[in-house]
Amino acid sequence: MSTTLYDKIWNDHLVDQQDDGTALLFVDRHLVHEVTSPQAFEGLRNSNRKVRHPNLTLAVADHNVPTTDRTKGISDKESKIQVDTLEANCKEFNIQLFGMDDKRQGIVHIIGPEQGFTQPGTVIVCGDSHTATHGAFGSLAFGIGTSEVEHVLATQTLVQKKAKNFRINVDGKLPLGVTSKDVILQIIGKIGTAGGTGCVIEYAGDLVRSLSVEQRMTICNMTIEGGARAGLIAPDEKIFKYLKGKPMSPKGDSWEKALNYWNNLKTDSGAIFDKEINLNAGEILPMITWGTSPQDVITINDKVPNPNSEKDEDKKNSIERSLKYMGLKPDMSATDIKIDKVFIGSCTNGRIEDLREAAKILKDKKISSHVNAIVVPGSGLVKEQAEQEGLDKIFVNSGFEWREPGCSMCLAMNADKLKPEERCASTSNRNFEGRQGRGGRTHLVSPGMAAAAAISGNLDDVRKYQN
Amino acid sequence: MQKFNKLKSIPAYLPIVNIDTDMIIPKQFLKTIKRTGLGKNLFFEMRYDDQGKEINDFALNQNPYNGSKILIAGKNFGCGSSREHAPWALLDFGITCIISSSYADIFYSNCFKNGILPIILEEEKIKELSEYANRKEEIFVDLKEEKVVYGNNEIKFKVDPFKKKCLLEGLDDIALSLKKSDKIESFENDLKNTKPWIFND
Numbered sequence: 001m002s003t004t005l006y007d008k009i010w011n012d013h014l015v016d017q018q019d020d021g022t023a024l025l026f027v028d029r030h031l032v033h034e035v036t037s038p039q040a041f042e043g044l045r046n047s048n049r050k051v052r053h054p055n056l057t058l059a060v061a062d063h064n065v066p067t068t069d070r071t072k073g074i075s076d077k078e079s080k081i082q083v084d085t086l087e088a089n090c091k092e093f094n095i096q097l098f099g100m101d102d103k104r105q106g107i108v109h110i111i112g113p114e115q116g117f118t119q120p121g122t123v124i125v126c127g128d129s130h131t132a133t134h135g136a137f138g139s140l141a142f143g144i145g146t147s148e149v150e151h152v153l154a155t156q157t158l159v160q161k162k163a164k165n166f167r168i169n170v171d172g173k174l175p176l177g178v179t180s181k182d183v184i185l186q187i188i189g190k191i192g193t194a195g196g197t198g199c200v201i202e203y204a205g206d207l208v209r210s211l212s213v214e215q216r217m218t219i220c221n222m223t224i225e226g227g228a229r230a231g232l233i234a235p236d237e238k239i240f241k242y243l244k245g246k247p248m249s250p251k252g253d254s255w256e257k258a259l260n261y262w263n264n265l266k267t268d269s270g271a272i273f274d275k276e277i278n279l280n281a282g283e284i285l286p287m288i289t290w291g292t293s294p295q296d297v298i299t300i301n302d303k304v305p306n307p308n309s310e311k312d313e314d315k316k317n318s319i320e321r322s323l324k325y326m327g328l329k330p331d332m333s334a335t336d337i338k339i340d341k342v343f344i345g346s347c348t349n350g351r352i353e354d355l356r357e358a359a360k361i362l363k364d365k366k367i368s369s370h371v372n373a374i375v376v377p378g379s380g381l382v383k384e385q386a387e388q389e390g391l392d393k394i395f396v397n398s399g400f401e402w403r404e405p406g407c408s409m410c411l412a413m414n415a416d417k418l419k420p421e422e423r424c425a426s427t428s429n430r431n432f433e434g435r436q437g438r439g440g441r442t443h444l445v446s447p448g449m450a451a452a453a454a455i456s457g458n459l460d461d462v463r464k465y466q467n
Numbered sequence: 468m469q470k471f472n473k474l475k476s477i478p479a480y481l482p483i484v485n486i487d488t489d490m491i492i493p494k495q496f497l498k499t500i501k502r503t504g505l506g507k508n509l510f511f512e513m514r515y516d517d518q519g520k521e522i523n524d525f526a527l528n529q530n531p532y533n534g535s536k537i538l539i540a541g542k543n544f545g546c547g548s549s550r551e552h553a554p555w556a557l558l559d560f561g562i563t564c565i566i567s568s569s570y571a572d573i574f575y576s577n578c579f580k581n582g583i584l585p586i587i588l589e590e591e592k593i594k595e596l597s598e599y600a601n602r603k604e605e606i607f608v609d610l611k612e613e614k615v616v617y618g619n620n621e622i623k624f625k626v627d628p629f630k631k632k633c634l635l636e637g638l639d640d641i642a643l644s645l646k647k648s649d650k651i652e653s654f655e656n657d658l659k660n661t662k663p664w665i666f667n668d
Contacts (some may be wrong), residue, residue: 015651016647016650018629020627020628024644024647024651026651026658035497035550036550036551038500039502042500043641047641049641052651053666055666063497064498081500082498082500119664122665127549127551128548128549129549142573143549143573144549145550145551145554145573145577145580146551147551147577147581147640148576150641151640154641154645155641155644155645155651156651156655157644159640159643159644161627163572193543194485194569197543197569197570197571227546227571227572228572229572229573248667250664254663254664257662257663261662293487314541318483318485321483411489412494413495413497413498430489430548432487433489433490434493435489438512
């Protein structure tokens with residue numbers, strides 16, 4: 001029978017299946033960070049349980065770490081306790097940790113691929129919803145809660161029910177200035193924030209195949225914003241080339257065996273999907289979000305919606321609530337939205353290609369005088385690479401601050417946050433109320449669009465700045 | 468885990484769709500290393516003003532909703548971040564049952580790990596039940612019978628049989644899975660042969 005890529009990975013990880021459909025799934029790779037793990041380790045201690053496979057587990061502190069000078073440590077007391085607790089837990093349970101001063105430290109979803117810990121055909125979990133990122137490698141990767149983190153630590157398995165198969169085909173070529181961030185924002189706008197609930201999404205089509213590994217990660221990363229726990233893309237030569245020689249990638253004979261297995265990881269022709277939609281890449285434009293849900297998208301050429309043109313009462317109320325929070329007027333042009341801050345970074349857009357894309361727009365330009373802008377590389381290795389290429393100088397010369405790696409203002413758990421009513425063009429993934437700081441207003445955009453907004457002082461069309 | 472069987476309460480109603488876990492418990496409260504004590508910060512930004520005073524308009528600040536054990540809310544409840552702090556905060560506040568027309572996947576499964584029952588009903592039934600919140604009348608939830616009783620009416624809901632059993636009996640699913648240790652071990656032994664690179668061998 002023809003099966004999908006998701007079916008194949010699922011079947012290959014079944015430890016046990018009960019009559020009621022509940023399955024026990026083997027977990028090949030477990031990523032751990034400081035925010036969602038302390039209670040899990042505490043649970044292990046309380047029940048006298050061990051970590052079953054410390055060597056299949058990798059930990060890093062990313063959410064709480066400062067992005068400014070780290071030589072003085074973490075000044076926030078609670079953040080420090082959480083980071084110290086992770087360190088103590090990793091020591092006690094013998095888990096590899098990239099500490100705050102390790103060059104390899106960074107956002108958990110950036111360091112996994114960077115180290116070759118992320119591999120095709122594996123089941124990867126982490127107590128973080130953006131674990132979907134790793135699906136770009138053809139792995140089944142999804143976020144879990146802390147109780148499940150404890151379960152994985154203790155058993156190296158997870159209790160799961162099979163999800164539905166959903167395929168999104170994107171064909172054609174992207175217009176100049178349009179990126180994979182715009183593709184995923186367009187998809188979320190189309191399917192809605194609950195459109196993928198109960199599903200695993202496979203992204204396919206010639207556009208998807210033409211994307212670089214990093215661009216694919218941006219798409220898979222925001223799958224959760226479309227309601228699906230996992231998004232995946234069949235692995236190909238680009239993925240294998242990316243992984244070859246990475247510190248934790250298979251070596252020698254193992255590499256050959258792995259490659260042989262990875263080459264078969266694809267959906268069979270004729271496999272049935274529960275849901276399927278098609279998009280034409282050529283019609284996608286630079287996108288922004290105007291509201292407080294990632295599904296609230298418009299193109300940069302559009303106007304902010306008017307609640308009065310909405311017939312459905314719930315939707316109308318929802319638009320009114322969002323406009324009020326965002327401090328926007330109905331029918332105003334996207335380019336009339338003036339911004340105060342720009343944030344370039346996060347597990348969505350904090351990789352080297354993202355920084356290159358923004359730097360290309362910022363080269364020899366200054367950011368608007370009323371804009372405060374920061375760039376936070378996704379990892380120490382991304383930072384190092386960017387500095388080797390001189391990107392840091394381009395950012396600093398244009399007026400950006402060049403920071404240390406971490407999650408930073410994507411969720412504002414550290415000191416980087418918006419003040420009430422401050423407005424930010426952000427390359428992150430969530431524009432929820434209060435996400436970047438209480439009362440803060442977030443517009444999600446691509447790195448190039450964030451750079452364009454920084455220069456113009458308002459949301460603007462990146463294509464204006466492209467040579 | 469606390470068992471869930473039957474529950475009677477005046478429900479609280481939040482007529483908002485897409486309530487995300489950032490709204491349920493904002494990030495500044497994720498710095499805890501404990502599971503308890505989050506109830507006072509549940510829905511923090513909607514519940515308190517800039518000075519930290521309770522906002523009277525917000526349902527959960529009003530009597531009797533400040534003692535509600537059942538929360539009725541708009542569709543796609545619990546979307547966004549995977550933080551289990553969201554169900555912990557609800558539980559600590561005293562809410563052990565949520566009724567909505569849909570939930571985000573991760574939040575939904577997190578509820579069951581904490582003795583919270585998330586019930587899925589059609590939107591028109593949600594509207595009917597919300598009237599009981601408005602009138603401050605009790606409704607009754609029976610997990611074993613899979614039904615909600617309100618006034619002279621009752622409506623059936625569906626819940627996964629395994630999840631139901633765990634809730635009814637308050638089972639620790641790690642202990643359940645560890646009972647399958649033989650199967651896990653045999654899977655691992657196969658894996659070492661078929662995919663040696665997984666264990667970095």
